[in-house]
Amino acid sequence: MRIEILCTGDEILTGKTVNTNYSHIARRLEEVGLSASWGTTVGDDRAALLAAFRQAAARAEAVIVNGGLGPTVDDLSQEVAAQAAGVDLVLHEPWLARMEEFYRRRNRAMPPNNRKQAMLPAGAEFIDNPIGTACGFAVTIGGARFFFTPGVPREMRRMLDEQIIPRLLAMSGMPGVTRLKRFHSFGIGESRADQMLAGVEALAGPGGGVKLGFQSHYPQLETKLAARGADAAEVEARLAPVAEEVRRRLGNFIVAEDDATLEGVLLGALRARGGTLAVAEMLTAGGIAARLAPLPAAEGVFLRGVAAPDLARLREALGLRGGAGEVSPAAAHAAAAALRAASGASHALAVLTALDPGEDRRELGGTVCIGIAGEGGATVAREARLLGGREWIRLGAAELGLDCLRRLLSGLPTDEPIDFERR
Amino acid sequence: MRIEILCTGDEILTGKTVNTNYSHIARRLEEVGLSASWGTTVGDDRAALLAAFRQAAARAEAVIVNGGLGPTVDDLSQEVAAQAAGVDLVLHEPWLARMEEFYRRRNRAMPPNNRKQAMLPAGAEFIDNPIGTACGFAVTIGGARFFFTPGVPREMRRMLDEQIIPRLLAMSGMPGVTRLKRFHSFGIGESRADQMLAGVEALAGPGGGVKLGFQSHYPQLETKLAARGADAAEVEARLAPVAEEVRRRLGNFIVAEDDATLEGVLLGALRARGGTLAVAEMLTAGGIAARLAPLPAAEGVFLRGVAAPDLARLREALGLRGGAGEVSPAAAHAAAAALRAASGASHALAVLTALDPGEDRRELGGTVCIGIAGEGGATVAREARLLGGREWIRLGAAELGLDCLRRLLSGLPTDEPIDFERR
Secondary structure (H helix, E strand, C coil): CCEEEEEECHHHHCCCCCCHHHHHHHHHHHHCCCCEEEEEEECCCHHHHHHHHHHHHHHCCEEEEECCCCCCCCCCHHHHHHHHHCCCEEECHHHHHHHHHHHHHCCCCCCHHHHHHHEEECCCEEECCCCCCCCEEEEEECCEEEEEECCCHHHHHHHHHHHHHHHHHHHHCCCCEEEEEEEEEECCCHHHHHHHCCCHHHHHCCCCCEEEEEEEECCEEEEEEEEEECCHHHHHHHHHHHHHHHHHHHHHHEEEECCCCHHHHHHHHHHHCCCCEEEEECCCCCHHHHHHCCCHHHCCCEEEEEECCCHHHHHHHCCCCCCCCCCCHHHHHHHHHHHHHHHCCCEEEEEEEEECCCCCCCCCEEEEEEEEECHHHCEEEEEEEEECCHHHHHHHHHHHHHHHHHHHHHCCCCCCCCCCECC | CCEEEEEECHHHHCCCCCCHHHHHHHHHHHHCCCCEEEEEEECCCHHHHHHHHHHHHHHCCEEEEECCCCCCCCCCHHHHHHHHHCCCEEECHHHHHHHHHHHHHCCCCCCHHHHHHHEEECCCEEECCCCCCCCEEEEEECCEEEEEECCCHHHHHHHHHHHHHHHHHHHCCCCCEEEEEEEEEECCCHHHHHHHCCCHHHHHCCCCCEEEEEEEECCEEEEEEEEEECCHHHHHHHHHHHHHHHHHHHHHHEEEECCCCHHHHHHHHHHHCCCCEEEEECCCCCHHHHHHCCCHHHCCCEEEEEECCCHHHHHHHCCCCCCCCCCCHHHHHHHHHHHHHHHCCCEEEEEEEEECCCCCCCCCEEEEEEEEECHHHCEEEEEEEEECCHHHHHHHHHHHHHHHHHHHHHCCCCCCCCCCECC
């Protein structure tokens, strides 16, 4: 089925706002086994909108329109949709009542121009928006079904998942239940993961229905299984053996699944054992603390962060006496042990980094040393050589430090080589 | 003049990559007084590309095509451009020689499929790419001039500024020299800045040629002056009085101009006086350190960062004895003074934050207290109430802390109210 995405609005057209709604919609379509075949962007302009609707109608069977449903005069989607469909705008009484109620509950009078948001093309199918004042709707223009969605990202996302995608799947004749299973890993590059997971889709059984995909967000890799079936039981039956095999093959490198994160998993593991954490950093300078401390799971767990630009100043900040020496696993462990003692945390993580000399460049390397001091004398002292320039090494060092701690807390080996490391 | 932007590639079409090239191109057009009237996205697909070229040719006078110039089989832009223009592909010998030289200098053999990148539509105008192997080119399809640019962002950006925009300005009959002047401010919202700067464009003189615009990146606001003239001297003559007036009206709230940043200005001011810096943080937990420490200007200036979740633990980490008390300007100053003494830095900044009770929500408020201990007993103790939820307060607190330090170092008042503050 040919599906197009049509984004409207001057903010998007002029580049003032980056069009993340487009990429979200396109990605979600891929994840349920559909795909976008064309994207169009036009501004808040009657003639351009009308031309865009007609051209999309001539090419596609379904069109997702985003934006232009607001209360102001430059929001034109309903009006131009009616014109393109050759019908009038009519008041959708139930939505007007819902909006009035929405304002009443907030003890505010509904501004008169909000009434415009309840004017839909005659005969349009109403599509609910449980969290905003811009309802969606669907109309047929030419040979294509147009689905109109609000520009506010969280309203669009919910409407897309709950309302639009089920309708598109029904139109396409595809079984109606989909599920996206995600694995987040650290230490495996996309091409190696692709090789490691060769053939896993076949485990879904003879009917297929599970599609493997990747999204790289260095230093993490996201592995996605998009599963489809007639009902939830079939989806689960197809997905389970594939997911189990992905877990087996990527093994210790999986740091989290679905909406979970490395930081969340690690803080959760600490919290589960009544543990607490302090962090000492050099090149990452506050970056590790800034990833952990703001999370709700960090409350009562994250106790202290210390950052300094070199080992001598870090030792000074940690109250360690004597010469600094070189960045080494032993120095990292000494820093962690001192921080653990000073902060009273059950676990202290130290991430030391020594960049190679010379200016920043793509070939620049660095040595990262991770030290962890934990309960009952549990320790980690790990060294890794990373390449790829200052920023790349900084990102890799933070991830390696967090991952070593996750591995220690999960009873996994902390010295497994990662793909980004040069031995 | 009607200009369209046509982005190609499966990564963009499927949403795997967010289309920041589109927004960059559209924004740059606006900044030189042109504008995009339509955006199209298609994948690496012959039929879709051909249809997109023809449809854009029918609507526009100029089309900027991005992507599809690479060496692999799925890069189709040259081939489909030739087809749409009704000509053959011919080898551009000088570009082939440049590519061979490019590889020779790196001591590598040119892979055979790179030859494809020197095949251009017959009669095409060659457009140089000084930093990559994908050259640009221009051809006429129907009534429109098509400009082909590489998908690699830095190559596209340079080609756009140096080659495409001058050609578009010449086509549009606009004077050929443009300049964009930017001011970064903290503490003034977009709508108030708009009021404060009412009428400044008129100072460019009777010929006009300076356009005022804003881009909000909370907590900072970017104020842009897009100037145009027959030559550099005319641009400068028009821009100078407007820029001077913007500087006068926004005054102390301007933290940096053009490519400079608040962090860079502040570190530069410290460096100029041989100063050094240490930072203590609560809610921002490493976030301020992580903004400063990675910058080249921080080398030898940033000495220490300390983060803790509450005042009691922060005081402990700073070696302060006795009860914690409440977050207050005095407590912030005490923290800064202790940190200055312990770290040996010439300046210490403490940013303390107390969130109001209750769960995170848009109305959640917090109290931010800034303490600075500097040379010769210079001190700052500033308090501000911010609203807008946890993340909003975190961002505002970091900015307020950095801005107070900038103001102290520049001899400006540190207690001027900001728009985000509730008194």
